[in-house]
Amino acid sequence: MKRRFAGSVLAERLARGSGKQVLLVDRRAHIGGNAYDHYDNAGILVHQYGPHIFHTNSKDIFDYLSHFTEWRQYQHKVLASVDGQLVPIPINLDTINKLYGLNLTSFQVEEFLASRAEKREHIRTSEDVVISKVGKELYEKFFRGYTRKQWGLDPSELDAQVTARVPTRTNRDDRYFSDTYQAMPKFGFTRMFASILDHPNIKVLLNTDYREVKEMIPYRQIIYTGPVDEFFDYRFGKLPYRCLEFKHETHNVPIFQPVAVVNYPNDCAFTRVTEFKHLTGQEHPKTSIVYEFPQAEGDPYYPIPRAENAEIYKKYQALAEATQGVRFVGRLATYRYYNMDQVVAQALTVFSQIAGLDRSNATDLKYEPGLTPLTISMSLNGNGNGNGHRNGNGHGHKGIRGRRRRGPLIPS
Numbered sequence: 001m002k003r004r005f006a007g008s009v010l011a012e013r014l015a016r017g018s019g020k021q022v023l024l025v026d027r028r029a030h031i032g033g034n035a036y037d038h039y040d041n042a043g044i045l046v047h048q049y050g051p052h053i054f055h056t057n058s059k060d061i062f063d064y065l066s067h068f069t070e071w072r073q074y075q076h077k078v079l080a081s082v083d084g085q086l087v088p089i090p091i092n093l094d095t096i097n098k099l100y101g102l103n104l105t106s107f108q109v110e111e112f113l114a115s116r117a118e119k120r121e122h123i124r125t126s127e128d129v130v131i132s133k134v135g136k137e138l139y140e141k142f143f144r145g146y147t148r149k150q151w152g153l154d155p156s157e158l159d160a161q162v163t164a165r166v167p168t169r170t171n172r173d174d175r176y177f178s179d180t181y182q183a184m185p186k187f188g189f190t191r192m193f194a195s196i197l198d199h200p201n202i203k204v205l206l207n208t209d210y211r212e213v214k215e216m217i218p219y220r221q222i223i224y225t226g227p228v229d230e231f232f233d234y235r236f237g238k239l240p241y242r243c244l245e246f247k248h249e250t251h252n253v254p255i256f257q258p259v260a261v262v263n264y265p266n267d268c269a270f271t272r273v274t275e276f277k278h279l280t281g282q283e284h285p286k287t288s289i290v291y292e293f294p295q296a297e298g299d300p301y302y303p304i305p306r307a308e309n310a311e312i313y314k315k316y317q318a319l320a321e322a323t324q325g326v327r328f329v330g331r332l333a334t335y336r337y338y339n340m341d342q343v344v345a346q347a348l349t350v351f352s353q354i355a356g357l358d359r360s361n362a363t364d365l366k367y368e369p370g371l372t373p374l375t376i377s378m379s380l381n382g383n384g385n386g387n388g389h390r391n392g393n394g395h396g397h398k399g400i401r402g403r404r405r406r407g408p409l410i411p412s
Ligand code: UDP
Pocket: 080, 089, 142, 143, 144, 146, 147, 150, 162, 163, 164, 165, 166, 263, 265
């Protein structure tokens, strides 16, 4: 296994859901991948790799994660710094009124936008998405500069899905997401991951590239969540990923900015500034923030959605599908610009395939805190379980279809 949301969810499902022995290997010094959060030197909970906000429309996914954390209800708000003002993004009624000093109603703002929107026959690129909804001027104020910074490409060079993530509204709704479930893990993401991985069948090996230990450890299957091109030694060339650098700061004031995130579409080298206390609800006399500086090189964060990259990925995908004993899961391994909930869904689908379950039963096994530790110590990756009656969850029988072997655990 390798890092990130996908790896942790699969580790949990394979261990608790079908009694497999799992070794999770990560190059980094911590669990949780990019969603890792921790208390900084000032004692403020910060997200090391930029803001992570959980949101989903899937009750199934929300319920599944709720086994591992309590939640803090949180509606994410973002402002954009445009023409010397902070205005709501997604663009809404208040954005237009504030920006142009108007007092339009919802109906009037709809007309206002319609009069500026430029009809596009086909919505292919990220430029088409925005210009066809709000016209060139607002596109340039809010999207063009931000996107060029974030991706190192013009919106016209990116698939529609990138800017289509951000809606346009004519009402006063100023939430960044409109999903049914929006929340932050009450004690942070790292605590949630620790709980997900808290199972006697799961061992975690940090500060380790899986290739360093691959030959030393017998295993049945690898779940790989790193960049797919790296796995195949860049056989078909490098798949472009966008990278980020972070600058963390603590300020000696209780509040730095009015909302959790402020976007800077047209000025500054960074794209956005996040103030964590808005996300976490923590009270503290100081406050910590992070600036995000997009980069071409470094640790990969985003696949870059555009046709020519999809072409390269297709080759890797075919190779991945033909590679026995390895499953590729997550943003980097499947080259998809997925949100956290989509990654969890993908991981659950892969789990259901491995376990021979219907997808609707993938989260079926109830979580039971306070598990009895295994009496046999064994930390190798999935050998079809074999730990029989002491399977570590005490109720792992549902839907497993005779995969369980009885008797002591035998290294494969
Ligand atoms: N975007 C933009 N201006 C904004 C917000 C978003 O141009 O103020 C574009 C940009 O291309 C960005 C994409 O919309 O990469 C998706 O935004 P989102 O906030 O979902 O990005 P993420 O949080 O995944 O980095």
